[in-house]
Amino acid sequence: MQYVVEQALNALSIGAEYSLLALGLAIVFSIMGLVNFAHGEMIGVGGYIMYAMTLFGMGELWMILPVCLLTVVITAVVLERVAFRPVRQAPATTGLLTAFGVSIILQNVFLLGVSPRPKTVPAVSVLNTTVDIGSYTFTILQFLEAGVTAIAIVLLVIFMKRTKVGLAMRAAAYDFTTVRLMGMRANRVIATAFAISGFLAGIAAIFFIARRGAIDPFMGLVPVLKAFVACVLGGFGSLPGAVVGGLVLGILEVVLIIVLPDVMAGMRDAAVFFIVGAILVWRPQGLLGKKTELGDKTA
Amino acid sequence: MLEVDSISVNYGPVRAVHSVSLTVEEGEIVALLGPNGAGKTSLLSAIIGLVPVAEGTISFQGQNINRLDTESRVERGLSVTPEGRHIFANLTVEENLILGAASRRDKDGIARDLETYLDMFPILRERYTQSGGSLSGGEQQMLAVVRSLMSGPKLLMLDEPSLGLAPRIVDQIFKLISGLRDRGLTILVVEQNAQEALKFADRAYILSTGNLEFSGTAEELRTSADLMKAYIGEGVA
Amino acid sequence: MSAPALDRAPGRRRLWHIDGARTLRSLRGGMIIAVFAVTFGLLIMLFGEPYQVRLAVAAYVNLIIVIGLQIFMGNSNVANLSHSGFVGVGAYITAIFAAPAMIKQTLIPNAPWGIDEVQLGVVAAFIVAVGITGLVALLTGLVLVRLSGIAATILTLAILVIFHGIFVNWVDLFRGTQAFYGIPKVAGIKTMLVATAVVIVIARLFKDSRIGVQLRASATNMLAAEAMGVNIRALRLIAWVLGGMVCGVAGSLYAYYIGTVNARAFFFHAAFLTLSMHILGGMRSVTGAVIGVALISVTMELVRLAESGPVILGVQMPELLGLSGLMLGVIIVLVMCLRPDGLMGGLELDEVIRRYVKRGRN
Ligand SMILES: Nc1ncnc2c1ncn2[C@@H]1O[C@H](COP(=O)(O)OP(=O)(O)O)[C@@H](O)[C@H]1O
Ligand SMILES: [Mg+2]
Numbered sequence: 001m002q003y004v005v006e007q008a009l010n011a012l013s014i015g016a017e018y019s020l021l022a023l024g025l026a027i028v029f030s031i032m033g034l035v036n037f038a039h040g041e042m043i044g045v046g047g048y049i050m051y052a053m054t055l056f057g058m059g060e061l062w063m064i065l066p067v068c069l070l071t072v073v074i075t076a077v078v079l080e081r082v083a084f085r086p087v088r089q090a091p092a093t094t095g096l097l098t099a100f101g102v103s104i105i106l107q108n109v110f111l112l113g114v115s116p117r118p119k120t121v122p123a124v125s126v127l128n129t130t131v132d133i134g135s136y137t138f139t140i141l142q143f144l145e146a147g148v149t150a151i152a153i154v155l156l157v158i159f160m161k162r163t164k165v166g167l168a169m170r171a172a173a174y175d176f177t178t179v180r181l182m183g184m185r186a187n188r189v190i191a192t193a194f195a196i197s198g199f200l201a202g203i204a205a206i207f208f209i210a211r212r213g214a215i216d217p218f219m220g221l222v223p224v225l226k227a228f229v230a231c232v233l234g235g236f237g238s239l240p241g242a243v244v245g246g247l248v249l250g251i252l253e254v255v256l257i258i259v260l261p262d263v264m265a266g267m268r269d270a271a272v273f274f275i276v277g278a279i280l281v282w283r284p285q286g287l288l289g290k291k292t293e294l295g296d297k298t299a
Numbered sequence: 300m301l302e303v304d305s306i307s308v309n310y311g312p313v314r315a316v317h318s319v320s321l322t323v324e325e326g327e328i329v330a331l332l333g334p335n336g337a338g339k340t341s342l343l344s345a346i347i348g349l350v351p352v353a354e355g356t357i358s359f360q361g362q363n364i365n366r367l368d369t370e371s372r373v374e375r376g377l378s379v380t381p382e383g384r385h386i387f388a389n390l391t392v393e394e395n396l397i398l399g400a401a402s403r404r405d406k407d408g409i410a411r412d413l414e415t416y417l418d419m420f421p422i423l424r425e426r427y428t429q430s431g432g433s434l435s436g437g438e439q440q441m442l443a444v445v446r447s448l449m450s451g452p453k454l455l456m457l458d459e460p461s462l463g464l465a466p467r468i469v470d471q472i473f474k475l476i477s478g479l480r481d482r483g484l485t486i487l488v489v490e491q492n493a494q495e496a497l498k499f500a501d502r503a504y505i506l507s508t509g510n511l512e513f514s515g516t517a518e519e520l521r522t523s524a525d526l527m528k529a530y531i532g533e534g535v536a
Numbered sequence: 537m538s539a540p541a542l543d544r545a546p547g548r549r550r551l552w553h554i555d556g557a558r559t560l561r562s563l564r565g566g567m568i569i570a571v572f573a574v575t576f577g578l579l580i581m582l583f584g585e586p587y588q589v590r591l592a593v594a595a596y597v598n599l600i601i602v603i604g605l606q607i608f609m610g611n612s613n614v615a616n617l618s619h620s621g622f623v624g625v626g627a628y629i630t631a632i633f634a635a636p637a638m639i640k641q642t643l644i645p646n647a648p649w650g651i652d653e654v655q656l657g658v659v660a661a662f663i664v665a666v667g668i669t670g671l672v673a674l675l676t677g678l679v680l681v682r683l684s685g686i687a688a689t690i691l692t693l694a695i696l697v698i699f700h701g702i703f704v705n706w707v708d709l710f711r712g713t714q715a716f717y718g719i720p721k722v723a724g725i726k727t728m729l730v731a732t733a734v735v736i737v738i739a740r741l742f743k744d745s746r747i748g749v750q751l752r753a754s755a756t757n758m759l760a761a762e763a764m765g766v767n768i769r770a771l772r773l774i775a776w777v778l779g780g781m782v783c784g785v786a787g788s789l790y791a792y793y794i795g796t797v798n799a800r801a802f803f804f805h806a807a808f809l810t811l812s813m814h815i816l817g818g819m820r821s822v823t824g825a826v827i828g829v830a831l832i833s834v835t836m837e838l839v840r841l842a843e844s845g846p847v848i849l850g851v852q853m854p855e856l857l858g859l860s861g862l863m864l865g866v867i868i869v870l871v872m873c874l875r876p877d878g879l880m881g882g883l884e885l886d887e888v889i890r891r892y893v894k895r896g897r898n
Contacts, residue, residue: 035686086873092686093615094876097815101868104808104861111858167398171387177349178385183373183402183450217858221804225697228690236686270701273694280691281679 002136007254013142015250016149017211020204021223022230022242023156024197030173030237031193033092034084037099040224041106042198046072046205047215048110050121061123069202076198077191088190103220110217118214127210145207152203153243156196160239165192173237222269229276235286244287300325300485301346301377301454306355308341315341317509318355323454328477328486330496330517333506339489340382342506343456347379348372359454374402376453382462382489384443388432392423395431395442399449408451416445419475437468444475448484455479456487461495469495497521558744565886566740566822570733572885573599573826577729589725595833596728597790601810602817602825603735604782608775610819611748613755614684617807618676618692621699622780624802626669626787628703631716631797634661639718646708658722662788669784670777677776681769696807703799716797723792731789735782739822740884742778747771752820809836812868818878823885828878832867839863 021039028036046068053064079102087098127141160166168184169192180186208223209215230249234241252275256268279287301323308316316338323329333339344350346357348369357364364372387395396416400409417424420441426434434442440460447455457476461469469492477499480486490496497503497517505513505520513526520526580592605619633656635643640652656664676695683691703710710716742748751771754761761768791797809832817828839860871878 035689083869083873087876090872090876093613093689094872096615096686096689097811098869098872100808100811101865101872103865105865105869108858108861108865112856112862116857161394164397164401167390167394168401171390171394171398174387174389175385178381178387179398179401180349180369181347181373181379181381181385182398182446183370184398185370225693228693232687232690236690267701267705270698270705273697273701277679277691277694277698280687280694281682284683284687 005136006138007258009138009142009146011251011254012247013145013250014253015247016145017204017207017223017246018226018230018249019243019246020149020152020200020207021227022234022246023153023239024200024204025224025227025231026234026237026239026242027169027193027197029231030239031169031176032084032088032095032172032190034088034095035092035099035228036084036197037096037224038079038102038106039099039197039201039227040220040222041103042072042076042201043205043208043220043223044106044110044215044217045075046202047121047209047219048114050124050206050209051114051119051215054121054123059121059123061126064121064123065206068206069199072202072205073195073198076194076201080191080194084194085187085190103224107217107220114217116217118216120214121209124206124210125213127206128213141207141210148203148207152200156200156239159196165189169193226272229272231286232276232280233287238286241286248287300360301487302356302358303342303346304356304358306342306345306357307353308338308345308350309353310341310350314353315509316345316506319506319509319511320355321504321511321514323485323487325485326480326483327501328480328488328499330493330500330503331487331489331506332491332493332496332503333512335491336508337506338509339506340458341509343379343458343487343489346372346456347377370402373450373452376451377456378447378450378452378454379456380443380447380458380460382458384436384439386431386434386439386442386446388430391428391430392426392434392442393428395446396423396449399446400451402450409449412449412451416448419478420445437464437472440464440468440472441475444472448479452484454485454487456489458489459491460488461490461492473499493520493527559741562741562744563737565744565884566737568886568889569740569823569826569884570736572823573736574729574733576830577725577732581725581729591833591837593725593728593793595829596725596732597786597793598810598813598833599732599826599829600728600735600786600789601783602814602829603732603739603822604779604786605810605814606779606819606822606825607739607742607782608772608779609814610821611743611751611755611775612772613752613819614692614772615689615811616692616779617689617804617811618695618699619779619783619810620802620804620807621696622669622673622783623787623790623806624699624703624797624799625672626665626784627791627797627802628710628716628787629665629668629784630661630788630791631719632709633664634658634720634792635716635718636720643711643716643718644708648709651709658720658792662792665788666781666784669787670781673777673780673784674773677773677780680776681772696803700799700803703802710799713799717795719791719795719797721793721795723789727789728793731785735785736822736826738778738782739825742775743822747774751775809864812864816867816871816878818880818882820882821878821880821884823883823888824878824880827880831879832864835863835867836860 025036025039028034049071050064050068053059053067058064083098083102084095087094127144128139130137130139160170165188168179168189172179172189176186179189226249230245231242232245233248234243234245249272252272253268256271260268260271303319303321305318305320306316307314307318319342331339331342341350345352348367352365359375359377364375387398390398396413403409422438423442423445426438431439431442444457444460460472460476464472473495476486476488488496488500497520500517503515503517503520504511513520577592577596580588584592601619601623605616609616632651633654637653637655640647644652680688680691704712750761750766754766754768754771813828813832814825815828816832817824817826843856843859
């Protein structure tokens with residue numbers, strides 16, 4: 001029983017991380033059809049700014065967390081302006097390849113500017129301390145991941161339902177041209193989408209780094225691949241789908257950890273991607289995705 | 300109010316609109332007629348700035364608006380109700396209408412207009428919290444018109460508002476449109492349904508394969524069977 | 537392309553129909569590109585320093601890979617990232633069959649099916665490697681062609697991760713993260729040049745073949761092509777398998793040149809490098825592949841010099857690790873923003889020459 005409860009919270013908190021990242025991918029994709037492969041590098045951006053602050057003696061948690069979020073948001077918005085706006089009208093493949101390029105640039109900026117070797121951000125790792133509740137053992141981080149993600153999702157829903165830009169974002173996922181006919185600025189809608197995706201990625205960055213304890217230039221790759229998987233599971237471009245996909249992925253991973261023998265532990269990622277391939281073929285629109293909601297942007 | 304001076308529209312190598320000029324004076328209802336593929340939608344798209352013009356100028360209230368983007372044109376008081384309605388099916392009626400006023404900042408004005416139009420179109424009040432996709436075709440058309448009105452336009456351009464609607468509904472829609480004129484609105488209406496449109500239009504233009512074929516009063520066109528036959532086709536006159 | 541061409545191709549038999557004059561023109565075009573591509577290598581072979589020859593060989597391996605990429609991506613317009621995985625299959629299968637049994641008994645003593653005791657000749661192992669790569673491509677292709685657009689691209693990503701996972705985790709067969717060595721080093725620059733010329737001609741013939749033409753037509757207008765009875769899935773599958781086999785060739789020759797194989801060489805880094813070469817030259821052009829590989833290979837080498845902290849005018853420059861990667865990313869983004877069709881657009885060398893000649897005459 002104890003094992004089950006602990007693993008359940010583990011699955012939930014890992015899934016929450018993936019949901020945060022997947023949501024950012026899905027928001028941008030639903031609005032402008034861009035598969036933003038560079039999204040994973042937002043974790044690196046957050047990580048290295050926190051590392052830099054630590055280096056300059058400003059490594060207190062209350063200082064680095066807001067700066068991390070802010071930096072990631074700004075980076076996301078700037079990238080949209082510089083790299084993705086020129087390819088906005090282009091076919092989806094052009095956007096995807098641009099995103100690959102951006103991703104490679106960021107990785108190598110970290111490499112060039114800091115070091116190929118892993119670095120630590122001690123203040124964040126503190127979040128990963130364990131606590132005992134009765135006979136159960138958890139980490140503070142697990143509660144934070146589950147809790148903060150839940151709050152972020154609620155705030156996002158409110159934003160999307162109550163603000164004009166939020167409405168426009170939902171409408172744009174359906175029909176962007178008509179949103180412009182309403183006099184709603186396309187640039188504003190897209191910049192907001194990137195800002196939100198950056199904000200969610202900033203939160204995810206803090207969690208990822210706390211969990212792993214170290215940062216390195218290529219740390220964004222695996223998380224963004226997982227986020228893709230989550231999006232595919234839930235149906236690409238669907239926001240509820242991204243959340244559900246992330247949670248399903250978290251559960252799947254924990255289950256694979258439990259059922260796969262240790263010798264095959266390395267096959268976990270391959271197994272996950274295999275399942276994703278199967279789902280793509282069996283239900284290209286994902287588990288939750290409805291064709292209409294996607295606006296057929298994937299096809 | 301609107302002066303379109305010999306504009307052309309190209310889609311790649313294809314020219315959809317050939318050097319067309321037209322004007323709309325304040326308070327008028329002008330009909331833009333012509334068969335399918337004549338370039339009517341392309342002309343409206345050029346006026347609102349969704350497609351670039353290859354040549355010619357567009358002026359609104361005496362100012363050249365060629366270089367403005369769509370959003371700025373809407374802010375200046377132009378509005379298009381697109382062909383096929385393009386309701387945001389995943390948003391509620393209320394949300395569709397709020398988004399219609401996206402270019403405005405006067406909260407009180409928006410609330411006032413919303414009340415007025417919901418009184419004019421009570422069916423929308425009934426469907427207020429339903430999703431746009433759940434509405435019938437006629438209801439969606441009304442929603443599309445009101446959504447355009449929510450931006451507080453000076454010139455409303457309607458692209459085939461009767462498309463795909465039952466005759467009874469068409470009557471109703473056109474009645475509502477002529478009602479809008481009494482509220483001081485200027486209207487440019489694109490129609491294939493010439494007969495209906497000419498009933499309430501002041502002037503009319505006929506477009507055919509991208510060229511302007513006729514311009515004159517609605518009266519002239521209505522009373523001349525020959526003209527109707529020549530430009531709009533058989534069976535309608 | 538031309539609607540009548542699609543119109544007259546309802547049956548499978550028609551798919552393979554050969555038009556003599558057109559084929560000849562395409563063959564000639566392919567040979568012109570091949571000569572163009574091979575010339576540099578010949579010059580380096582004859583006059584170059586050993587390290588230049590080494591660089592040239594690496595460039596030609598990449599060129600074969602990019603040609604393999606072009607066969608699928610250039611004709612179907614679906615971005616592919618799994619090609620490095622197929623290179624890996626070709627390389628590993630070559631290693632498994634060509635390495636001496638003695639070495640294998642220490643490297644992979646627990647290999648399944650007693651494969652560690654099998655040893656084939658160099659040519660036989662090459663054929664088996666390319667054949668198995670083709671088979672693997674067929675299996676993955678059957679799944680892949682069911683998807684289109686971004687979904688297909690994500691699936692190729694999944695394929696790459698799965699392949700890598702298998703290489704790294706099937707230790708009994710692939711040695712995991714450790715290098716697989718002992719492969720006879722029988723391939724040199726000559727082999728690379730011959731292979732390059734052959735795959736270039738194949739790629740060009742494929743592009744101009746009925747299959748290639750229909751595939752490209754369907755990429756621009758899928759609905760129209762389907763309405764005319766073109767079986768897009770079959771066309772894509774053919775391109776996918778052929779492209780995969782060319783990548784397998786590259787992998788096999790790479791193994792024969794370098795003598796050791798390591799899974800790291802077949803993952804994202806390699807995939808991005810070759811992909812950016814492909815993009816820069818222009819995806820729809822075989823000539824573009826040559827130009828993209830040449831430009832990026834040279835640029836990367838120059839940047840790598842700077843990266844290692846050279847002494848310029850007696851001043852020791854700092855190490856700049858990551859500069860080459862940075863350049864690669866910048867190239868991709870710039871090409872996508874400024875010239876998404878790549879340097880060549882859809883044009884081939886012989887077509888450019890013909891245009892030029894025509895203009896000269898007028
Ligand atoms: N986005 C487009 N791309 C290419 N051609 C178009 C596009 N939109 C319209 N056309 C062409 O332009 C011409 C005019 O179309 P349109 O303006 O929609 O006519 P109408 O609204 O009068 O039916 C048609 O021949 C149509 O095929
Ligand atoms: Mg039209």
